[in-house]
Amino acid sequence: xxxxxxxxxxxxxxxxxxxxxxxxxxxxxxxxxxxxxxxxxxxxxxxxxxxxxxxxxxxxxxxxxxxxxxxxxxxxxxxxxxxxxxxxxxxxxxxxxxxxxxxxxxxxxxxxxxxxxxxxxxxxxxxxxxxxxxxxxxxxxxxxxxxxxxxxxxxxxxxxxxxxxxxxxxxxxxxxxxxxxxxxxxxxxxxxxxxxxxxxxxxxxxxxxxxxxxxxxxxxxx
Amino acid sequence: xxxxxxxxxxxxxxxxxxxxxxxxxxxxxxxxxxxxxxxxxxxxxxxxxxxxxxxxxxxxxxxxxxxxxxxxxxxxxxxxxxxxxxxxxxxxxxxxxxxxxxxxxxxxxxxxxxxxxxxxxxxxxxxxxxxxxxxxxxxxxxxxxxxxxxxxxxxxxxxxxxxxxxxxxxxxxxxxxxxxxxxxxxxxxxxxxxxxxxxxxxxxxxxxxxxxxxxxxxxxxxxxxxxxxxxxxxxxxxxxxxxxxx
Numbered sequence: 114x115x116x117x118x119x120x121x122x123x124x125x126x127x128x129x130x131x132x133x134x135x136x137x138x139x140x141x142x143x144x145x146x147x148x149x150x151x152x153x154x155x156x157x158x159x160x161x162x163x164x165x166x167x168x169x170x171x172x173x174x175x176x177x178x179x180x181x182x183x184x185x186x187x188x189x190x191x192x193x194x195x196x197x198x199x200x201x202x203x204x205x206x207x208x209x210x211x212x213x214x215x216x217x218x219x220x221x222x223x224x225x226x227x228x229x230x231x232x233x234x235x236x237x238x239x240x241x242x243x244x245x246x247x248x249x250x251x252x253x254x255x256x257x258x259x260x261x262x263x264x265x266x267x268x269x270x271x272x273x274x275x276x277x278x279x280x281x282x283x284x285x286x287x288x289x290x291x292x293x294x295x296x297x298x299x300x301x302x303x304x305x306x307x308x309x310x311x312x313x314x315x316x317x318x319x320x321x322x323x324x325x326x327x328x329x330x331x332x333x334x335x
Numbered sequence: 336x337x338x339x340x341x342x343x344x345x346x347x348x349x350x351x352x353x354x355x356x357x358x359x360x361x362x363x364x365x366x367x368x369x370x371x372x373x374x375x376x377x378x379x380x381x382x383x384x385x386x387x388x389x390x391x392x393x394x395x396x397x398x399x400x401x402x403x404x405x406x407x408x409x410x411x412x413x414x415x416x417x418x419x420x421x422x423x424x425x426x427x428x429x430x431x432x433x434x435x436x437x438x439x440x441x442x443x444x445x446x447x448x449x450x451x452x453x454x455x456x457x458x459x460x461x462x463x464x465x466x467x468x469x470x471x472x473x474x475x476x477x478x479x480x481x482x483x484x485x486x487x488x489x490x491x492x493x494x495x496x497x498x499x500x501x502x503x504x505x506x507x508x509x510x511x512x513x514x515x516x517x518x519x520x521x522x523x524x525x526x527x528x529x530x531x532x533x534x535x536x537x538x539x540x541x542x543x544x545x546x547x548x549x550x551x552x553x554x555x556x557x558x559x560x561x562x563x564x565x566x567x568x569x570x571x572x573x574x575x576x577x578x579x580x581x
Contacts, residue, residue: 119564120562129561132448132561136522136567136571141564141565141568142568143442145565203581216576239558240561242560258494282486283473283486286482287482287560290566291560293563293565293566294563297563325569332569332573332576333576
């Protein structure tokens with residue numbers, strides 16, 4: 114049976130994690146959908162009444178009209194910004210604080226207009242692709258209560274949130290590509306490590322599904 | 336360009352290059368083979384997926400690929416001299432020495448992904464030709480062949496003169512190819528073949544004409560990263576639909 118392994122192994126531990134992935138046809142897509150479905154069920158159970166999306170609706174994306182999705186994206190951005198506001202703590206070093214504030218500004222700026230991949234967003238995509246995190250990791254940095262890791266996860270989710278906005282045609286696939294990888298990484302962390310942003314991950318996976326559904330519909334593949 | 340040499344890693348792209356160059360009677364006068372394993376002549380198809388493809392000869396335009404025929408076997412059969420360097424990096428001092436000792440002005444490069452030419456090799460005074468699977472500057476980076484299918488419904492290929500950046504060199508020739516093959520075989524068969532076909536066109540142009548090289552504009556550039564397997568499946572499905580194979 115085909116297994117979706119990309120959220121079961123740590124993407125940060127392998128240098129060429131996604132390189133030379135084999136073509137496995139429809140069964141691979143089914144395995145991916147089952148895997149996402151399972152994690153959404155677990156997140157939904159964990160979130161209980163605070164869950165923003167009913168789990169059973171998760172894979173019936175076509176039920177969602179444009180106005181529903183726009184409203185949900187606004188909620189997503191609002192929750193993300195509120196998380197940032199409580200996490201911009203004085204203990205962060207200047208470099209980390211700069212990254213956090215810059216992402217916060219990107220969230221504020223990009224609402225309402227079609228997303229363009231600005232040099233700043235492109236830089237964050239590149240950094241995430243290379244180091245699977247957005248905060249500079251120092252070898253001597255002691256992080257016993259996972260504070261920096263938690264804020265790094267939040268930064269990654271903020272990037273996913275920025276990329277989830279409706280985007281220009283030519284940057285659509287680049288955005289989806291990074292959102293898929295962000296979710297693989299954070300699902301792995303949700304399953305195996307201390308992970309503190311289940312609500313944001315739930316939103317992030319919803320928008321991944323929505324973006325994928327939209328492009329497949331556009332290509333008449335759905 | 337009168338004659339040229341080649342630096343080839345042990346890959347299917349290199350096999351397609353050398354077999355196709357032979358078929359088109361455009362052989363290099365010398366080859367450096369980069370191989371971290373010590374005996375390149377023993378290399379055979381490595382896994383089941385590739386073994387299934389091994390007994391067929393594939394063609395695309397002027398290019399051909401027989402996966403079961405190692406590079407060394409082709410070179411021996413056609414009498415092209417070569418050296419094997421037991422490491423994968425094109426910037427190795429041994430490679431630089433071998434290249435420096437040659438008179439040819441142009442070098443065809445087919446090495447492992449992600450390598451950038453350093454100043455030592457660039458200062459040999461040669462033109463290093465690379466065939467990139469994407470239209471430049473719009474598709475820089477990795478696995479751009481899939482992004483090109485998704486965005487354009489075709490595959491763009493660009494030959495460039497390598498510089499010290501990633502896919503930033505001057506453009507020799509670019510062209511878009513229609514999808515008229517089995518997209519499921521793109522990684523192992525058709526990406527190498529399309530690039531080999533483009534290489535032959537590039538060499539032909541360099542031999543016949545005075546080519547005006549084109550500087551890339553950074554403002555039009557977009558860098559892509561390794562495609563996610565889900566998106567890769569979507570691209571292949573779209574490609575198969577375009578070809579009428581699905």
